[in-house]
Amino acid sequence: MSLRVGRNVWPSSRKRKKAVLEAILVVRQQLPFPLLSIDSDNGGEFINDILYRYCQTEQITFTRSRPYQKNDQARVKQKNWSVVRHAVEYDRFETEQELALLRSIYEVLRLYVNFFQPVLKLVGKDQVDGKIIKRYDQAATPFRRVLDSDHVSLEIKARLTNLYLNLNPVALRNSIDQKVALL
Numbered sequence: 001m002s003l004r005v006g007r008n009v010w011p012s013s014r015k016r017k018k019a020v021l022e023a024i025l026v027v028r029q030q031l032p033f034p035l036l037s038i039d040s041d042n043g044g045e046f047i048n049d050i051l052y053r054y055c056q057t058e059q060i061t062f063t064r065s066r067p068y069q070k071n072d073q074a075r076v077k078q079k080n081w082s083v084v085r086h087a088v089e090y091d092r093f094e095t096e097q098e099l100a101l102l103r104s105i106y107e108v109l110r111l112y113v114n115f116f117q118p119v120l121k122l123v124g125k126d127q128v129d130g131k132i133i134k135r136y137d138q139a140a141t142p143f144r145r146v147l148d149s150d151h152v153s154l155e156i157k158a159r160l161t162n163l164y165l166n167l168n169p170v171a172l173r174n175s176i177d178q179k180v181a182l183l
Helices: 013-030 049-058 070-088 097-114 142-146 154-165 167-181
Strands: 035-038 061-064 124-126 130-138
Touching: 013 049, 035 049, 049 061, 070 097, 070 167, 097 142, 097 154, 097 167, 142 154
Parallel strands: 035 061
Antiparallel strands: 124 130
8 A cells, every 4th residue: 555645754765765665574574475576666765775775685576667657557556546545535644643543544454455355356358349358357355365375375374364253344444434534
């Protein structure tokens, strides 16, 4: 998920670079599989020596979008719209308290979306009479897709299943709504 905050929260470029690395470290701990690559946009908080050295050390492939090519990150932009913007809209947040509340919203939103919101996955495109026909697989949550994967260990699947069994989608949604109202 993306985070849009005002400059007052991260006043220096060095702090923004470190904040991106810290966010990546948190995400890596939450992923049920190894992080193999990072595909970023062209912001200085991503294209920098700190993240570059980290990716080299951890053997993570690092790529970036092309300048002025807004569709290079179409999947990320799509998720920004369908998940982040629907939750917190386009407001600009300026304070440490707002940042803390945003992080709290995103933590609950991550669970709600990944465990309870099924998505379609494009599996192919066919051209018929000059028209593109898209084919999708059966809708499934990211959690179910991880369970179906042969690349994820049984221990991780068991941990995620245990987490899933302890989640309540109504309570998660209520928590998101209450926090967004505070924001």
